[in-house]
Amino acid sequence: MDIDLPDVLAEVTAQFARYEEALVSNDxxxxxxxxxxxxxxxxxxxxxxLYGYTEVTAFRAARSPAGLMRRTARTLITTYGRDAAVASTLFYRDSAPGKVGRQMQTWVRFVGGWRIVAAHVSIIDEPKSLTTGF
Structure with a gap:
């Protein structure tokens, strides 16, 4: 299996950026x-x-647009073949000092383009030091 094919990685990176812009602007x-x-x-x-597209969209429709600005760090996008990818990032909000958010998304290429099929968001106390295994 080909991992991180440059053209596929560029496509998913662009969609991830599109998602981030839509998130902070509440689009x-x-x-x-x-x-x-x-x-x-x-x-x-x-x-x-949230289970199912209907619950995800209902959540978005009801969510307050206040306080959505954030900055991301340590974003890692990995593609697997031509049709699957995982995007992970840390995020920080000025309204939550001392906390770090973690976001992971599984992206799949469908006929209509790249779509998120699974996502996980959590917030923890910011660790004293950040280390990685790679």
Whole structure:
């Protein structure tokens, strides 16, 4: 299997950037477009477990647009073949000092383009030191 083919990595990176821009600007239309429209799509959030595209879009529609700005760090996108990818990032909000958010998304290429099929968001106390195994 080919990992991180340059053209595929560029495509997913562009979609990840599109997602991030839509998130901080509360562009619900784009956010909804980027999730796969399927009952098996899921998003585990900070305070919610969303099963299916309908629950994900309902959450987005009801979410307050206040306080969405954030900065990301240590973003890692890895592609597997031409049709699958995982995107991971840390995020920080000025409204939550001492905390670090973690976000992971599984992306799959469908006929209509790249879509998120699974996502997980969590927040923890910021570790004293950050280390990686790679």
């Amino acid at each position: 619900v239309t784009v956010l909804d477009q980027l999730f796969h429209e399927d009952a098996r799509t899921l998003r585990y959030g900070i305070a919610e477990n």
